[in-house]
Amino acid sequence: xxxxxxxxxxxxxxxxxxxxxxxxxxxxxxxxxxxxxxxxxxxxxxxxxxxxxxxxxxxxxxxxxxxxxxxxxxxxxxxxxxxxxxxxxxxxxxxxxxxxxxxxxxxxxxxxxxxxxxxxxxxxxxxxxxxxxxxxxxxxxxxxxxxxxxxxxxxxxxxxxxxxxxxxxxxxxxxxxxxxxxxxxxxxxxxxxxxxxxxxxxxxxxxxxxxxxxxxxxxxxxxxxxxxxxxxxxxxxxxxxxxxxxxxxxxxxxxxxxxxxxxxxxxxxxxxxxxxxxxxxxxxxxxxxxxxxxxxxxxxxxxxxxxxxxxxxxxxxxxxxxxxxxxxxxxxxxxxxxxxxxxx
Amino acid sequence: xxxxxxxxxxxxxxxxxxxxxxxxxxxxxxxxxxxxxxxxxxxxxxxxxxxxxxxxxxxxxxxxxxxxxxxxxxxxxxxxxxxxxxxxxxxxxxxxxxxxxxxxxxxxxxxxxxxxxxxxxxxxxxxxxxxxxxxxxxxxxxxxxxxxxxxxxxxxxxxxxxxxxxxxxxxxxxxxxxxxxxxxxxxxxxxxxxxxxxxxxxxxxxxxxxxxxxxxxxxxxxxxxxxxxxxxxxxxxxxxxxxxxxxxxxxxxxxxxxxxxxxxxxxxxxxxxxxxxxxxxxxxxxxxxxxxxxxxxxxxxxxxxxxxxxxxxxxxxxxxxxxxxxxxxxxxxxxxxxxxxxxx
Numbered sequence: 129x130x131x132x133x134x135x136x137x138x139x140x141x142x143x144x145x146x147x148x149x150x151x152x153x154x155x156x157x158x159x160x161x162x163x164x165x166x167x168x169x170x171x172x173x174x175x176x177x178x179x180x181x182x183x184x185x186x187x188x189x190x191x192x193x194x195x196x197x198x199x200x201x202x203x204x205x206x207x208x209x210x211x212x213x214x215x216x217x218x219x220x221x222x223x224x225x226x227x228x229x230x231x232x233x234x235x236x237x238x239x240x241x242x243x244x245x246x247x248x249x250x251x252x253x254x255x256x257x258x259x260x261x262x263x264x265x266x267x268x269x270x271x272x273x274x275x276x277x278x279x280x281x282x283x284x285x286x287x288x289x290x291x292x293x294x295x296x297x298x299x300x301x302x303x304x305x306x307x308x309x310x311x312x313x314x315x316x317x318x319x320x321x322x323x324x325x326x327x328x329x330x331x332x333x334x335x336x337x338x339x340x341x342x343x344x345x346x347x348x349x350x351x352x353x354x355x356x357x358x359x360x361x362x363x364x365x366x367x368x369x370x371x372x373x374x375x376x377x378x379x380x381x382x383x384x385x386x387x388x389x390x391x392x393x394x395x396x397x398x399x400x401x402x403x404x405x406x407x408x409x410x411x412x413x414x415x416x417x418x419x420x421x422x423x424x425x426x427x428x429x430x431x432x433x434x435x436x437x438x439x440x441x442x443x444x445x446x447x448x449x450x451x452x453x454x455x456x457x458x459x460x461x462x463x464x465x466x467x468x469x470x471x472x
Numbered sequence: 473x474x475x476x477x478x479x480x481x482x483x484x485x486x487x488x489x490x491x492x493x494x495x496x497x498x499x500x501x502x503x504x505x506x507x508x509x510x511x512x513x514x515x516x517x518x519x520x521x522x523x524x525x526x527x528x529x530x531x532x533x534x535x536x537x538x539x540x541x542x543x544x545x546x547x548x549x550x551x552x553x554x555x556x557x558x559x560x561x562x563x564x565x566x567x568x569x570x571x572x573x574x575x576x577x578x579x580x581x582x583x584x585x586x587x588x589x590x591x592x593x594x595x596x597x598x599x600x601x602x603x604x605x606x607x608x609x610x611x612x613x614x615x616x617x618x619x620x621x622x623x624x625x626x627x628x629x630x631x632x633x634x635x636x637x638x639x640x641x642x643x644x645x646x647x648x649x650x651x652x653x654x655x656x657x658x659x660x661x662x663x664x665x666x667x668x669x670x671x672x673x674x675x676x677x678x679x680x681x682x683x684x685x686x687x688x689x690x691x692x693x694x695x696x697x698x699x700x701x702x703x704x705x706x707x708x709x710x711x712x713x714x715x716x717x718x719x720x721x722x723x724x725x726x727x728x729x730x731x732x733x734x735x736x737x738x739x740x741x742x743x744x745x746x747x748x749x750x751x752x753x754x755x756x757x758x759x760x761x762x763x764x765x766x767x768x769x770x771x772x773x774x775x776x777x778x779x780x781x782x783x784x785x786x787x788x789x790x791x792x793x794x795x796x797x798x799x800x801x802x803x804x805x806x807x808x809x810x811x812x813x814x815x816x
Contacts, residue, residue: 237658265723276657279665313620313711321623321708348712349719364665367657368692368709372716375693379609380721380756387748397744400737408728 148441266354610698
């Protein structure tokens with residue numbers, strides 16, 4: 129299996145990308161990687177991390193010195209930054225049938241735009257959708273689909289998000305029958321706007337036909353409860369959902385840290401709890417759960433968090449590997465083909 | 473000033489409502505309260521809490537034995553539960569010009585429906601909007617408008633939410649020039665859907681005319697940063713925003729507590745930090761910040777959290793008192809009258 133790694137555009141790029149790639153190569157013996165970035169710099173990084181002959185034999189370099197940043201307007205980036213690591217990677221992905229996927233920590237907007245415009249959608253899929261993962265308080269994980277690729281959604285799109293996300297949670301995380309919930313402002317079936325009521329009905333029907341395991345509406349305060357494996361939402365509220373969760377957890381831990389330093393007795397007590405606090409921070413760290421994957425495109429696309437370290441990059445590559453290895457796209461294609469067309 | 477207190481429908485009703493009313497009466501010498509609920513029970517509660525002759529002289533009882541619960545469909549509740557404490561309170565509010573507002577911990581849907589159908593809107597106001605308050609990590613507060621009264625919104629509605637919420641933060645919380653942000657999925661001006669782009673433009677224009685202090689788009693992860701006094705959003709994403717914040721904070725504190733009990737050394741360390749953890753919980757407790765207020769109705773309406781205690785009820789009464797006392801409705805009416813009609 130061959131994947132291309134966009135080695136520019138992250139806060140710790142290209143070091144973290146190169147180091148993460150080496151970790152992934154050790155983990156998956158059948159994997160080959162193409163690293164995109166400035167050739168000289170990448171070679172130096174490989175040397176620095178002691179890549180060694182065996183791993184080097186499974187690495188190719190795609191020279192691409194230019195970088196796309198969050199400042200670049202996606203449409204301009206695609207047209208004008210043709211020598212960027214992201215666009216060269218996407219071009220390779222489109223043109224080389226032996227390359228199965230891409231991992232990038234670069235600008236989200238440009239990556240989604242390039243993927244949507246340059247990489248085809250799977251047959252029947254209306255809109256590719258972003259699906260990140262969060263840890264639950266019950267020790268498991270929960271997927272959120274869509275988390276921002278589509279701000280305006282129709283019912284059929286949300287139904288497809290449910291089907292695609294469900295296939296993803298099953299294929300990559302080995303959850304046999306993912307419990308799917310619809311994000312809403314209350315749990316009763318008639319809650320929310322027309323979109324939510326239509327989708328609720330559609331998901332209930334699909335569930336009764338055994339095509340999905342729909343458990344009903346979910347209020348956002350229950351996201352981390354561990355009662356759900358996948359939450360379906362439009363990209364606007366999904367984006368609010370995930371960023372609020374991250375933001376609140378980080379702000380609260382920061383406040384606790386500040387409060388500990390406010391009094392000697394707290395500082396003393398905290399000495400015995402250092403490990404615990406480190407674990408809480410670790411627990412809420414997205415880096416342990418990999419990146420957001422784009423579901424519904426013909427090739428596998430994984431977007432890691434911009435501030436990801438080597439471990440995060442390795443985790444993203446693992447996700448891409450499992451998506452390809454499990455034949456996820458074939459599963460999505462068959463599942464989407466079974467959907468009735470009536471939910472326009 | 474006269475307010476009516478719906479004494480049924482909360483988890484700790486009527487005890488918490490009666491006790492909270494007595495606290496509020498002590499705090500505001502000019503205040504008179506009408507307590508709605510079962511007369512016998514209310515009398516017993518007043519006796520139990522040692523109301524005393526002075527306070528009793530400022531209390532009337534509105535006998536209303538029936539209660540509306542979250543199970544009641546709002547439209548049915550309004551039609552069929554005419555003897556409920558909530559509907560009798562709303563009727564009194566509508567018919568008695570000397571009664572300025574209501575505080576209720578009862579079912580939100582029924583309260584909003586009754587308020588919208590039975591109490592008029594202020595001239596020019598399109599839709600009343602819910603505005604709860606959260607604490608920020610900088611030690612201040614932030615208002616969220618709308619948080620769920622309107623799931624589908626037009627641009628002019630969001631613009632009005634900004635104006636009404638801004639007046640509220642100024643009048644009740646003495647914030648001289650509230651910093652208003654628009655909830656969006658990115659900070660750049662062109663982010664989001666058509667609704668967000670139109671509202672962004674409108675708020676910028678109003679800001680340049682000095683009618684508002686618009687600071688731009690806000691990503692949900694920055695809600696608690698302390699950089700904003702009011703966040704404007706449609707009711708669906710606002711509901712997601714506030715419930716995710718509450719849910720994440722509570723879940724995380726619960727997890728920390730559980731983890732403390734997992735090892736002896738953590739338990740030992742936590743002994744020195746008991747006060748701190750109690751303060752963190754206190755900090756995130758909505759009870760300290762009062763209820764959600766409905767902005768844009770002719771009379772003042774405050775909805776307290778269903779699980780509120782006496783302190784929470786007293787805080788809600790304080791909010792209602794300040795809203796009336798500051799002449800908030802007059803401020804909203806003048807501000808709304810200044811808005812151009814072009815943002816349909």
